[in-house]
Amino acid sequence: MTLFAFLQDNLARTLFLAWEHVWLVGLSLLIAMCTGIPIGIAITRSKDLAQKVLAGANVIMTVPSIALFGLMLPILAIVGHGLGKVPAVIALVLYSLLPIIRNTFIAIKNVDPALVDAGRGMGMGKWRLLREVEIPLAVPVILAGLKTAAVMNIGIAAIAAYVGAGGLGVFIQQGIARSHETMILTGALAVSLLAIVVDLAMSLLERWVTPKGLKI
């Protein structure tokens, strides 16, 4: 069966799985963003804390995804969510944290100290300085971190199909189980395409939210 014919027969299902995939990645990215960015900013105030947090996030990153699902299974089974979307979202959030925290931390740290000095010397408080100067200047780098996390998570979410989270990984998993090459190919191509599209979209967003004065 050709790829095209397979798609024609399974269009609704493909779209549904793609939607599920996007939903998994999107939700986990949102959660990681809402926790990772504040953590990244917070740790700029303490060198000691920054080292510990970044080292911790690094350790999580090094655990292979399939192993992480395995590790979470008995723990989440206690609350009855050993399989399905819950472990998938948790794993995706954990993986996203490192690039988001690290990029936020680096971006804020790299703001020209002269600007911070000028702001403080003019009477800006910590929050105002953060809101009006540090965060706007850090936005491009923070967004680059989000992009890395998003693209990486599209790949990891495909593996989450093995714990029953759904998504385009289902095609790959089931295709392998049934030796159905076209099915595998469809899943693989769809995941790749999704990653490319998200990367492009995030690049556009990055350009759009970068303060105008930084683009000159």
Place this chain on the structure above:
Amino acid sequence: MIEYDSVTKIFGIGKKAVTATDNVTFTIADGETAVFLGPSGCGKTTLLRMTNRLEAVTRGTIRVMGRDTMEMDAQKLRLSMGYVIQQIGLFPNKTIAGNIAVVPRMLGWDRGEIRSRVDELLGMVNLDPEIYRDRYPAELSGGQQQRVGVARGLAANPDILLMDEPFGAIDPINRDQIQDEFLRLQGKLKKTIAFVSHDIHEAIKMADKIAIFKDGRLVQFDTPEAILMRPANKFVSDFVGADRALKVLGLLRIRDAMNPEPRNLVQAGEDAPGVLKMMEAQNLPLAFVIKDNRPVGYVHPKLLKYEQGRVGELAEKFPETLGAREPVRDALSAMLMHDITAFPVVDDNGNLAGTISYRQIQKSILDLYADDHEESKIE
């Protein structure tokens, strides 16, 4: 008024402690520019940063307008002073108008008020508001950026301005120009200014008073003239340089050294033989020819011999005119370059204000020395 009273700052504790400023006491009077001068690491920047509490005072007190800064809210204190730094520190994400508006916005001014103030300030620093208001810092040259930096410091019309080597990062030609502009501005605004510099030329040019620091101690606090002519010790005289008499020439204005009522003036319409006779009688080597109270040129006896015409037509032109407000250094330079020992001096309208000669320059320098050395001569 800014009063420094036994101000001491110690960084670190125990064996690693470093004394950045050591028991510094002096006062910057209202409307005065005090330049903090000294080599790097002498404590001048630390002292400035303690003034708006970017650094805490270890011992002693700093009073601003009579109030102890440590008893004031740090943010309110900073809002009440302008702050201009060497790295300029314009926020690249904000437009020029947005940068200037930072402090007025924090003070809660309304939009219209802020907008008109921004335009007024841009005008003051010679940047056309129509062109620059909505631009970003990255679109401006270094000199233009620092003009905006100065405008930002002046935004909320503070009485006090703290400037940390504000013109240090600008190329020499632009620096000279922006210094001149700032002097003109300060002439009108009369702010109380604490100005950090490591450049003796800049200090002489900008300062009403210079505070010279060494290793955290205040070595001398006095007017530029006094620092140049009466250095407190070897460190100061070394720092101001062996050419300090020449530096005084840069400080002294022509109007203070010139002869405002010269005798050797002749009108352009006078006849050559008459003028020659007069010059020979009075033994004048040179006479200034004027017409309608404006200098036309000069004549000397050799030039007039055997001539019959009017001196206005015979006169040699001066290669340059000197303004009364220019430094004496320029007059001396003109004399050396053109081999003429006297020049006419004109006021802002081009009318003759007086004349200046080499001897007068020398005399005014000697007068300055005489004031200082009277005591030692008596001994």
